[in-house]
Amino acid sequence: MATQTPIDCIQATRAGARLLVCPPKLVRGTENALLKNVLSTVESSGVILDMSSVKAIDAAGVGMLMTLRQVADRSGTTLVLVNPSRRTREILALLKLDGVLLCKDEA
Numbered sequence: 001m002a003t004q005t006p007i008d009c010i011q012a013t014r015a016g017a018r019l020l021v022c023p024p025k026l027v028r029g030t031e032n033a034l035l036k037n038v039l040s041t042v043e044s045s046g047v048i049l050d051m052s053s054v055k056a057i058d059a060a061g062v063g064m065l066m067t068l069r070q071v072a073d074r075s076g077t078t079l080v081l082v083n084p085s086r087r088t089r090e091i092l093a094l095l096k097l098d099g100v101l102l103c104k105d106e107a
Helices: 009-014 031-044 059-075 086-094
Strands: 018-021 047-050 079-082
Touching: 018 031, 031 047, 031 059, 047 059, 059 079
Parallel strands: 018 047, 047 079
Antiparallel strands: none
16 A cells, blocks of 8 residues: 655645535444535545544544545545544544644644
């Protein structure tokens, strides 16, 4: 698997990525709704996903975020997460995904 590099938020904004706010729960049973709502935007313009309201995230939520990242990579757009809680950052770091999904200044 190719090594993915973190995204610079300034570059993502200049590239026309849209800022969207995440729901409070990214857990099994809720992840498909976000995937459905965000997928076309990721494919067309890219997304900066504001994670400030996320209170709960599990493996299904992380998997959905990685699916969105893969779609962005295939589409030549971007997906980055901004304003994650300390707990979300810890989970992403534990899975070694902080450098892949978070902006450089937050990874």
